[in-house]
Amino acid sequence: MRKPIIAGNWKMNLKVAEAVALAEALKPLVADAAAVEIVVCPTYVSLYSVAKALAGSNIAVGGQDAYVKESGAYTAAISPQMLADAGCTWTIIGHSERRHIFGDTDTLLNEKLRFALASGLKVMFCIGELLEERKSGKMEDVIKRQVVEGLKGLSSADLANVVLAYEPVWAIGTGETASPEQAEEVHVFTRALVRDMFGADAAEAIRIQYGGSVKADNAAELLAKPNVDGFLVGGAALKADSFAAIIKAGC
Numbered sequence: 001m002r003k004p005i006i007a008g009n010w011k012m013n014l015k016v017a018e019a020v021a022l023a024e025a026l027k028p029l030v031a032d033a034a035a036v037e038i039v040v041c042p043t044y045v046s047l048y049s050v051a052k053a054l055a056g057s058n059i060a061v062g063g064q065d066a067y068v069k070e071s072g073a074y075t076a077a078i079s080p081q082m083l084a085d086a087g088c089t090w091t092i093i094g095h096s097e098r099r100h101i102f103g104d105t106d107t108l109l110n111e112k113l114r115f116a117l118a119s120g121l122k123v124m125f126c127i128g129e130l131l132e133e134r135k136s137g138k139m140e141d142v143i144k145r146q147v148v149e150g151l152k153g154l155s156s157a158d159l160a161n162v163v164l165a166y167e168p169v170w171a172i173g174t175g176e177t178a179s180p181e182q183a184e185e186v187h188v189f190t191r192a193l194v195r196d197m198f199g200a201d202a203a204e205a206i207r208i209q210y211g212g213s214v215k216a217d218n219a220a221e222l223l224a225k226p227n228v229d230g231f232l233v234g235g236a237a238l239k240a241d242s243f244a245a246i247i248k249a250g251c
């Protein structure tokens, strides 16, 4: 049985005091949610304060990206070691906004993933197709490229610290959620790719989150699909009650 993992990606939202207030508000609402693993990913600026507020709780903290060096002359970058030092056990790598707004390539994301894992972080690694890629029948090619290039060079032991997040770009922040059937189809396809690369046991064990306009009222039906193992939530994670309701759907 795969334990569902439900993570909030706060993206570039919330000032420090707001981020801490959200963390404090969330804590009691989900304190008894032992059936799911919970992670929140604040901005770099708020990480340390949020991690302090959540210390000793059942909510882990993650970064939203991590660079491929430990320290040095890399202006504006943050290393996995710095994330860990600030209280993170997780980071997101390969979010579609990194791929499409900031130009992170498959090669760079593979490097980021491997360095984050080697540095002791667990990683939510994101994949997902654009609307035009889906419409033009390229969806499977895109997902395959992102998985094969992204996970290149990892060992099966590495993979135990990776969660995949399927986030169709057309569903992110649009209010248009993939149907449970659409999500399940891609999750099954993705798990088969992992099987080809790492074998049946690794494929069975890896958790695949869905992300893209997840809300309290569509969470349960998505999670009911056998290959949907949790969520990466954007907008609905910015309010304690709506994120808690999504978490409750996983309990």
Ligand code: 13P
Residues within 6 Å of the ligand: 009, 095, 167, 171, 172, 173, 174, 175, 211, 212, 213, 214, 232, 233, 234, 235, 236
């Ligand atoms: P929304 O839940 O706002 O659609 O964002 C999804 C997402 O990108 C999470 O990483």
